[in-house]
Each structure stands twice: as structure tokens, then as C-alpha cells.
Amino acid sequence: MKIIVSIKQVPARDSQLRIAPTGKWIEDSDLAYEINEPDAYALEAGLQLKEKNGGEVVALCAGPARAAQTIREALAKGADRAIHVEEDIGALDPLSAARLLAAAARTESPDLVLTGLQSDDLGYGQTGVIMAELLGLPHATIIMEVEANDGGIRVKRELEDGWFQHVEMPLPALLTIQSGISKLRYATLMGIKKAKSKEIRRLSASDLKVESSPASIVLERLHLPERTKRTQLFEGSPKEAAAQLVEKLQFEARVI
Amino acid sequence: MSILAVLEQRGGAWNRMSFETLAAAQQIAGELNTTASAAVLGQGIDALANELAGKQLEKAYAVEHDLLKDYTPDAYTSALRQLIAHARPDIVLFPHTYQVRDFLPKLATSLGKVAVSDVISHRADAGALVLVRQLFQGKVNADVRFAGEGPNFASLQAGAWRADQLAAGSAPVEKFAPQLSPGDIRTKPLDLFRESQRAVDLGAAEIIVSVGRGIKEADNIPLVETLAKALGAELAASRPICDAGWLPMERQVGSSGQTVAPKLYMAVGISGAIQHLVGMKGSRVVVAINKDANAPIFEVADYGIVGDLFQIVPELTAEIEKRKRS
Numbered sequence: 331m332k333i334i335v336s337i338k339q340v341p342a343r344d345s346q347l348r349i350a351p352t353g354k355w356i357e358d359s360d361l362a363y364e365i366n367e368p369d370a371y372a373l374e375a376g377l378q379l380k381e382k383n384g385g386e387v388v389a390l391c392a393g394p395a396r397a398a399q400t401i402r403e404a405l406a407k408g409a410d411r412a413i414h415v416e417e418d419i420g421a422l423d424p425l426s427a428a429r430l431l432a433a434a435a436r437t438e439s440p441d442l443v444l445t446g447l448q449s450d451d452l453g454y455g456q457t458g459v460i461m462a463e464l465l466g467l468p469h470a471t472i473i474m475e476v477e478a479n480d481g482g483i484r485v486k487r488e489l490e491d492g493w494f495q496h497v498e499m500p501l502p503a504l505l506t507i508q509s510g511i512s513k514l515r516y517a518t519l520m521g522i523k524k525a526k527s528k529e530i531r532r533l534s535a536s537d538l539k540v541e542s543s544p545a546s547i548v549l550e551r552l553h554l555p556e557r558t559k560r561t562q563l564f565e566g567s568p569k570e571a572a573a574q575l576v577e578k579l580q581f582e583a584r585v586i
Numbered sequence: 587m588s589i590l591a592v593l594e595q596r597g598g599a600w601n602r603m604s605f606e607t608l609a610a611a612q613q614i615a616g617e618l619n620t621t622a623s624a625a626v627l628g629q630g631i632d633a634l635a636n637e638l639a640g641k642q643l644e645k646a647y648a649v650e651h652d653l654l655k656d657y658t659p660d661a662y663t664s665a666l667r668q669l670i671a672h673a674r675p676d677i678v679l680f681p682h683t684y685q686v687r688d689f690l691p692k693l694a695t696s697l698g699k700v701a702v703s704d705v706i707s708h709r710a711d712a713g714a715l716v717l718v719r720q721l722f723q724g725k726v727n728a729d730v731r732f733a734g735e736g737p738n739f740a741s742l743q744a745g746a747w748r749a750d751q752l753a754a755g756s757a758p759v760e761k762f763a764p765q766l767s768p769g770d771i772r773t774k775p776l777d778l779f780r781e782s783q784r785a786v787d788l789g790a791a792e793i794i795v796s797v798g799r800g801i802k803e804a805d806n807i808p809l810v811e812t813l814a815k816a817l818g819a820e821l822a823a824s825r826p827i828c829d830a831g832w833l834p835m836e837r838q839v840g841s842s843g844q845t846v847a848p849k850l851y852m853a854v855g856i857s858g859a860i861q862h863l864v865g866m867k868g869s870r871v872v873v874a875i876n877k878d879a880n881a882p883i884f885e886v887a888d889y890g891i892v893g894d895l896f897q898i899v900p901e902l903t904a905e906i907e908k909r910k911r912s
Binding site for chain 1: 659660683684685687688689690691692694695696698699700701702703704716719720721722723724725726727728729730731732733734738772773774775776777778779780781793817825826828829830835841842843844845849850870871872873874878880882884885886887888889890891892893894897898901902904905906909
């Protein structure tokens with residue numbers, strides 16, 4: 331089974347974000363980056379499927395030169411090779427980003443394409459499904475388990491409120507993987523060493539013959555959220571703050 | 587300019603977010619000086635369509651076909667494309683449910699569009715619609731506009747519009763029969779199931795102490811457990827804690843877990859990703875304890891302490907115990 335796992339590099343989870351003077355994006359020059367956490371679970375699912383059914387895992391990532399770090403980590407964890415679409419997709423709308431990824435995936439004719447269910451930066455939660463549509467593949471989202479069954483797959487989808495559903499579909503197909511479904515592996519020293527000799531194919535939008543077309547939505551302005559509530563914050567030592575909080579809960583909010 | 591709200595049902599029962607979307611459609615239509623219609627898809631949906639006939643709408647579409655009985659992305663996308671070609675709405679609104687997340691990007695892509703997903707609020711600006719959505723796990727908001735002619739698409743976050751503001755009225759029901767064939771449907775949905783009976787009903791708890799990633803390791807859970815005990819509270823958690831197996835899944839609050847509205851919700855080391863907030867923002871009083879003053883949890887908190895939970899929680903437990911004794 332040839333599996334493509336589409337991964338994204340995003341600002342580290344605990345980043346302090348500032349809005350750029352243009353108001354159109356964040357200040358991103360001094361940020362630390364990491365793999366989008368949901369994509370780390372997609373990679374893990376891909377590696378486990380390969381271990382069970384054999385085949386190959388190809389990591390696919392669109393991003394500027396710094397994304398090479400995230401790609402190397404995926405190779406060190408066990409991806410066999412990688413494709414780096416070297417384009418800055420920062421604030422790109424999900425259709426434009428998915429066009430690049432789908433074009434790169436098409437060159438591989440994969441049996442299965444996996445990705446995380448959403449990104450921690452833009453959070454549209456759409457890239458995987460858009461890729462499926464562009465590639466003409468059946469898909470399912472928020473997947474907890476994948477089993478190969480004669481010529482196709484059977485997956486377990488998560489629905490809301492604790493419900494689940496099994497879905498069967500033929501291959502090739504695309505799945506978005508739910509986070510937290512298994513423990514993420516660490517790269518071993520041997521894995522890190524091996525990663526250095528693994529192939530990374532670098533492609534640009536023009537290599538892929540993807541022309542940028544005007545997006546149907548415009549990210550007009552970024553702003554910090556307005557507080558819907560005025561939060562009373564308690565300061566001082568932990569002991570003082572705790573005492574003030576309990577006082578308020580008891581005599582102002584009257585909930586304890 | 588016209589607006590269409592596509593509602594969600596399963597087995598003849600509404601998804602509770604449907605009427606929030608319907609209320610939003612009415613409100614936005616009013617602000618843009620146009621009308622709203624609604625659509626429901628399925629099989630055997632007469633009762634649901636008749637319910638829509640009692641709302642203030644231009645029209646209620648009942649999109650009915652045997653192949654729409656069980657949801658599949660292929661059948662839903664095809665049926666909605668046909669409905670859109672027929673009804674020609676400019677803006678199509680959906681509740682941001684798991685099901686909508688599964689097919690809306692496909693539908694929009696098939697029409698060369700991008701859906702604005704998980705919208706939290708809107709405003710009308712000189713006759714155009716500006717939608718607000720969250721970026722970076724709720725740390726930043728963005729104003730988004732549609733750039734081109736309709737149909738344009740958006741999905742609305744749970745709880746962001748109020749279903750109780752829905753206006754009654756009367757609307758004609760139009761039956762719409764899409765052309766669908768079994769050969770067009772590539773996925774085969776099987777039965778729905780639940781994994782286990784829920785032993786813990788967090789929905790009934792008056793006080794909940796909930797713990798998140800900030801607790802760092804499983805060995806630290808007893809720290810919050812002790813606080814919960816002092817308060818007579820149920821212990822709950824955000825998703826990563828249950829995923830890691832540190833607390834059972836049945837104690838998870840959020841879009842994939844339970845929705846709660848206790849009189850006191852104390853969030854300890856929870857940053858407040860939207861998936862968590864939708865499960866608890868109906869709580870009467872929210873307390874947040876977090877080291878990051880910019881964490882989104884403070885946007886919904888009435889009271890907060892910015893600091894190290896490992897120092898604050900033991901002091902809090904001690905203070906509560908002290909008051910109980912006095």
C-alpha cells in the first residue's frame with residue numbers, strides 16, 4: 331500500500347502571537363515551528379498501516395524552506411521519503427493550498443492519502459476533503475481506525491456525542507485522522523541517522539503547473555478576540571490569589 | 587441576494603445546532619435586506635419540513651430521496667449541488683457539525699469556492715457580509731469576506747447564534763427530488779454505535795473541576811482530584827487528557843465529549859481550544875487557572891488566576907477546606 335501523509339508545519343503551540351502591521355497575518359519572523367499536531371497522528375496512522383500491511387509512506391509537505399525541519403522529523407520517525415512543495419502557504423486559502431498538495435500527490439498515484447483533521451494555525455479543517463475532491467477520491471473524516479479489507483478499507487468514523495460509525499470504501503481513498511487515537515512514536519537515533527540519506531523531492535508550484543487563481547474568500551483583517559466577559563483576575567501570591575477567588579465564589583457568585 | 591440555511595437531521599431528529607443556523611440566516615437576511623429559506627435533506631422528512639413551514643422563511647425545501655436516508659458525502663454533495671442550481675441562493679449557511687465538515691469542503695470545491703468554516707460572528711458592512719472566524723486555536727480572530735458572486739458558503743460554530751431568537755411565521759414547503767443513483771455513491775456507511783454506556787453524567791453535576799494539558803503528567807492528576815473532592819465536584823477533562831488515558835473518555839468535556847452547564851466550572855490548565863469551549867461555555871460561572879494570560883479560556887472566564895497551577899491548586903484546596911471547617 332502506497333500511503334501519502336500530508337503534513338503541515340505550524341507555529342509552536344505555546345507561541346505568543348503578534349499581529350503584523352499589515353493586519354493581514356501574524357509576525358512570523360521570530361516564531362518557533364513544529365508539525366501540526368493532528369498531522370503527527372496522521373503520520374503515526376500511516377506508519378502503523380505500513381507496518382501491518384507493507385508498502386511505503388511518503389510525507390508530503392507544502393511550506394517555505396523552514397518546513398524542511400518538519401519533513402526531516404517525519405523521515406526520522408519512519409517515512410520512507412518525502413515531497414517538499416516549496417511555497418509559502420501561510421495565509422493561503424485552503425483550496426489554493428490543497429491544489430498544490432493534490433498536484434504533488436497526483437504524481438505518486440497513491441493508494442491512500444492521510445492527513446490531520448485540521449491545522450492548528452488556520453483551522454479551516456478542509457484541506458483533506460478538498461484534496462479528495464480535486465483528486466477524485468472517496469473520503470471519510472475524523473477517522474479513529476483503519477483496516478484493510480479485500481481491495482478496500484473499513485474505517486471507524488467519530489461522530490458527535492460519543493457516537494461512531496463504520497464506513498467501507500474502495501481504494502484509492504483519502505482519510506482525515508482524528509488526533510489522539512494512538513501514542514505518537516519518537517524518532518530513534520537510528521531513525522534520525524537514516525533520515526539523512528532519504529530522498530526529499532523538492533517541487534515548486536510551477537513544477538506542478540499549478541497557477542494561482544483568485545480565491546473566493548479574502549482574509550481581510552486579523553484582530554485579537556474581544557473578551558465576551560470581563561474576567562476578574564486575582565493577583566498576589568498563590569495563597570492570596572486562592573483566598574480572594576474562594577471569597578468571591580462564596581459571597582459574590584454564591585456557587586460554593 | 588438570498589440566503590439558504592441547510593439544516594441537519596438524523597433519523598428524523600434535528601441536530602440541535604440546526605435552529606441556531608436558521609436563526610442566523612433570518613438575522614443576516616434581515617440585515618442584508620433579503621430573505622432566508624431553509625432546506626432539510628433525508629428520506630421520510632415530511633414532519634421536519636412541516637415544522638419549518640411554521641418559521642419566518644421565504645421557502646422550506648424538503649430534499650427527499652431514498653439515497654439520502656443514510657448520510658454519504660457523495661449523495662449529499664450531489665443533492666445540494668442540484669438544489670443550489672435550482673434555488674440559486676447567494677449565501678448558503680450550515681451548522682458546523684462533524685457531518686458538515688465531512689461534505690461542505692467537497693461541495694464548495696466542486697463549485698470552485700472556499701467555504702468559510704467555523705464562523706463565530708458576523709456583521710453587515712455596506713450591504714456585504716463580514717464573517718469572523720478564529721485562527722491559531724482561538725488566539726487570533728480574522729474578518730473574512732466573500733470575494734466573488736454566489737453561491738458562497740459558510741458553516742457556523744455551535745452556540746454562536748441563539749436558537750431561541752428564531753422568528754415564527756409561515757413558509758411554503760417545496761419538495762425537491764434530486765437525481766441520484768447508487769453508482770454515484772462510493773462509500774458504504776454501516777450502523778451507528780456507541781462504545782459503552784456512560785457511567786458518569788457530567789450534565790447533572792452542579793460543580794465541575796476540569797483539567798487540561800497544563801497538568802503535564804498522569805501522576806499530577808490527584809492534585810486536581812483533591813480540589814474536586816474539596817468542592818464536592820465532578821472531575822472532568824479536556825480531550826488530550828482522555829486521549830492520553832489519564833482519565834476515562836466518559837469524563838471528557840467538549841465537542842467530542844459531553845456538553846455541560848454546571849453552576850460552577852473550574853478549568854485548570856486548560857487553554858480553551860474551541861472544541862473544549864463549545865462543551866462548557868453555557869456554565870453559569872467559569873473560573874480559569876492558567877499560566878498563559880492570553881489563553882482563550884480567559885475569554886469565557888468570570889474569575890481567573892494567571893499563574894502556576896502546581897502552586898495555586900494546593901492553596902485553593904487548602905482555602906476551601908479551611909472555610910468548610912469554619
